[in-house]
Amino acid sequence: MSPTIVDMITADYGVMGDILRLRAADSPDHPAVIMETGEAVTYAQFDALADRVAAALQRDGVGQGEAVAVCALSSIPYAALFLGALRAGVAVAPLAPSSTPEAIAGMVADCGARMFFMDAGVAEAQASAPASARAVALDGSGFAETFDAWLAPVGAVPAAATIAPDDPFNIIYSSGTTGAPKGIIQSHGMRWKHVFRGDAVGYGSEAVTLLSTPLYSNTTLVCFFPTLAGGGTVVLMRKFDAGKYLELAQRHRMTHTMLVPVQYRRLMDRPDFGDFDLSSTQLKFCTSAPFAAELKAQVLARWPGGLVEYFGMTEGGGTCILMAHEHPDKLHTVGRPAPGHDIRLIDEDGVQVGPGVVGEIVGRSAGMMSGYHGQPGKTAEATWISPEGLSFIRTGDIGRFDEDGFLTLMDRKKDMIISGGFNVYPSDIEAQIVQHPDVVEAAVVGVPSDAWGESPVAFVALKSPGEGRIDADGLRSWVNARLGKTQRLADLKLVQSLPRSHIGKVLKRELRDAWTASA
Template sequence: MTTIASMMSADYGVMGDILRLRTAENPDHPAIIMESGEAVTYRQFDALVDRVAAALQRDGIKPGEAVAVCALSSIPYTAVFLGGLRAGVAVAPIAPSSTPEAIAGMVADCGAKLYFLDAGVAEAQTPAPVPVRLIALDGSGAGEAFDAWLAPEGAQPTLVEIAPEAAFNIIYSSGTTGTPKGIVQSHGMRWKHVFRGDAVGYGPTAVTLLSTPLYSNTTLVVFFPTLAGGGTVILMKKFDAGRYLDLAQTHRMTHTMLVPVQYRRLMERPDFDSYDLSTTHLKFCTSAPFAAHLKADVLKRWPGGLVEYFGMTEGGGTCILMAHEHPDKLHTVGRPAPGHDIRLIDEEGVQVGPGVVGEIVGRSAGMMNGYHGQPGKTAEATWISPEGERFIRTGDVGRFDEDGFLTLMDRKKDMIISGGFNIYPSDLEAEIVRHEAVAEAAVVGVPSDAWGETPVAFVALKAGTSATAEEIRTFVNGRVGKTQRIAEVHLVDALPRSHIGKVLKRELRDSWQAQSKL
């Protein structure tokens, strides 16, 4: 007989099976609680997942085929995800913030047989209807009602054998630099995330608060391990700093995943220290650069450990910084995770050593199968080592120190070449935020007749402060080398960001170009 202990220690398992075992162990324990208070126990959730899986099989959707979901977080959303997995169906979660045309393209690209959505998405995508069967998760007029579509209560799906290489989900890249690419992640890759959950405390007493969306790998790397561990997930539809702190205190949160801009907004609240966050065990961060001074503030004022992950949705290699254990390494993203091979290569694809800047490539058991239907793009993202092993190219530039900690410099495409010198925007951004009036900054390279490219900064000020663009430019240029000097500073209300907090530098370049033509 399979037990939880044996499954959680196995090299491979599937989420549908571990969910059923957790249900048998503690059926009345809360599995998912929405911000609104709506909740399901493991017994209720497992039964709902069965009904979804049975409905998919009833509709003739075969293992290996796909369904798409585009909606805000909800209990039906999570049931569709887990139900799809139980039926061996790949799930393609899509960001509602995408354009109608992009959504239609992604639904078509993954070959979805069903498309689950909510009223908000339906209203936004009117210009580009999706020609597949629509199911409304919220019971709205966006499609067939979810409750009516479900298989009857008590329905049991046919058991499906799921191989490690089978597609678990297809997550689409943000598309901020072109057409979104479908990143196919396997059941074997996802199991590696679950497998390491015990080491970070994802047990039955875990309470994980998530405000990032379910269509983001940022969320899924903690969502699935929490359920696999038998814990409780608290879901917010959208992030609000005050509401987040209320929920963390009320539910006695133990784990959370936040992106850097969310940490900043929380720490800036005047009432942050009045909340009781003493039950926090671990806080996680990923997806965007996390400033060393902000990490230090989180460590000082927020109980529990702080863990930063550096990696890609595509997988490959991951670096982990246990910030609470290495307070002298907060400027880094940590060391390669156990079993992960992280290397740096130069422009010719030749590996470079410690202290030398290079593009980061990684290899591990958790790697994507490839980009869905795009073998050429998959090949572009691949580096083959001298030993003949496959690595994923990150497009990020970094440097290892003598202790094996990786300092992340920038995206390779964001590096500025000015007068033949390489300029890393992150170096300049770190100096800009030292100004007492600056809340955040982003530096991009723009065309220059004299130098080829020159750095331009976009700066948002802290509330209640003031400074002119020229004051900030003078401040920074007095602190950096001659070749790094900033040509212009533009004050903005806020930096444009993706749904997971990444600064959209292409939008800043486009903004500069538009202004320069005026």
């Protein structure tokens, strides 16, 4: 007897490709994905398209366990490629279009993708696809073989793939801006845990999830796949625009959404926010960046429905959940550990600390990455072994539990900057700055930004004065031309030298404070 949808979504493990096929059989005419332009596919159409993708990959010799890379803005072909690849047992490496050509080429090579799917915007920025991969134009533009031409014929059915929980689902790169990025391998089993919890937050057939964050972000995928598994409808935006977002939310009677804090800020700042009917909203989610308590309070006061904040990592491990509408007195926290998640704090020596003590956050759960692709050393560095011999993932964040078990973030141990919800690594930018012949040394810090949450600012020491030495504006322009969009410097200050501790460590907090004072 074939499994039913209820059997599948309540099982300890399932496969997204199988769920999509059952949804297509059960509700063939129900809309699965709708673009902001109005273009849409039903579950039957989406299922058939995923079959054609899977059959085409098998035809071209892309084997189970291999990867394909995709670098484009959100679209129905992008979504179908993702589901079709998974159906064939092929992992997907979704890459950020804002990455530099060199970074993209490095990530494509790292994941071993022989096929690279992109759109015209990426093609123009890249000049050409990475030499190691065959290019396909997702949007049908003429720079490469078109997606429609590449697909297997209408009606094609792929050979069945047996997919185990440990098989790779996707590879998400933690930084698309370095020559040695870390590819986070998320397994089918890990992704299923996200689907499995979907029923608890109302991802049923009546759900309409509006997503304006990109499909290459784990932030998006934790809502995208559970919505489809539940038989709901996903409405995709190619890029976030506050006014367009509100129009779509009202038009489609949005029930669920995922936004990063800077997007909530832009929505709350609109004078016409209250003119839109958002009464259909059931739950709003937030993750990826620090979410100010006062902004949470604004959202709760002005936007119907609940507000849920997730604190966690793409690598998985432990997740904290703040049901902000249920705990308005805890908006300064990121909530309590999710059911089944073990979150602890450790000191600099790796020793677990007690309640009320500040420490680095480490977590363990059923949803954990398989490791960093091809980098066992980095995987080991990100792992903490408990006294019981269990593996936890280190977050690099510093926090403290209060007496009620709610976690407050104190600081980031790492110097990562979160700009517009995306991770920006200062070391990547610093490495680019020091390539200029006039530069001695550089340090990059994140400073508050109304537009992006945080923006990178550089402090640079130049070589001895001389003829033709570059000035601050010229150097910032030179650097920004070599960086990805999310990395670009908001400001650059020339200094005599960088402040250091007695052991030679650059004191970035002093730099950040100095910039804030001058601003």
